[in-house]
Amino acid sequence: MKIPLDTICVKSGVLCPRCRKLVDSGTYTLREVEIMKQLLELEEQDPNYRFLKDVTYVKSYETNSIIVTILDVDDSIPQSMLIRLGKTLSEKIGLRVRVIRKSDPKTLIAQIIAPARIHGVNSVWTPDGDVQHIIRISRYDARFLPVEVKELEQLLSTIFHENYRIKIY
Structure with missing residues (x-):
């Protein structure tokens, strides 16, 4: 190794x-x-x-x-x-x-939140110039998340050095 x-x-x-x-x-x-x-x-x-x-x-x-x-x-x-x-x-x-x-960011995110599935990733540019990424997950798949939503958001933000939010719909 x-x-x-x-x-x-x-x-x-x-x-x-x-x-x-x-x-x-x-x-x-x-x-x-x-x-x-x-x-x-x-x-x-x-x-x-x-x-x-x-x-x-x-x-x-x-x-x-x-x-x-x-x-x-x-x-x-x-x-x-x-x-x-x-x-x-x-x-x-x-x-x-x-x-x-x-791997690439989207595949990496999919591996982290598996077995839940990603339904989309949107990028929103805020007025101050920051980028916030919103990961959409269905309510059905949300119960399969490996850890709490806040913890996942913190983890993804730490890995990619950008703001990540998870939206359950």
């Missing part, structure tokens, strides 16, 4: 000056170091996760009840393997983990 920090630092838990600087600057968090360590251990120890040797770690985002981990994965790896990887990480870390594939 390709990770942005040194493999030795992540495995040992003792960070070198370069890795410590990345963590202290906020580029990566200690929770992400823990996730990277678990991913490296799974790659080495579990034969079901041998595909991780060709995977690149991108970033993890944490809210109160879920961690979304983005990996750059080959398209030949089925989504079911990523779901299983998320469940395994959830057991090891103690929080819900959702592993998703790096």
Whole structure:
């Protein structure tokens, strides 16, 4: 697995000056170091996760009840393997983990809110020049959202550095 920090630092838990600087600057968090360590251990120890040797770690985002981990994965790896990887990480870390594939923004949003479905994404430009993206989800699909609406809005705004709102109709 390709990770942005040194493999030795992540495995040992003792960070070198370069890795410590990345963590202290906020580029990566200690929770992400823990996730990277678990991913490296799974790659080495579990034969079901041998595909991780060709995977690149991108970033993890944490809210109160879920961690979304983005990996750059080959398209030949089925989504079911990523779901299983998320469940395994959830057991090891103690929080819900959702592993998703790096892709374009709309596909990324669809993976985050799955099994609910997106019915549309609208962009609204406000008078002060900001852009607000509104994701439309039907009332029927809203019950399938993985976490609360406010938490999803916060998560999406953090990932994309723009304002996101979820409208249930």
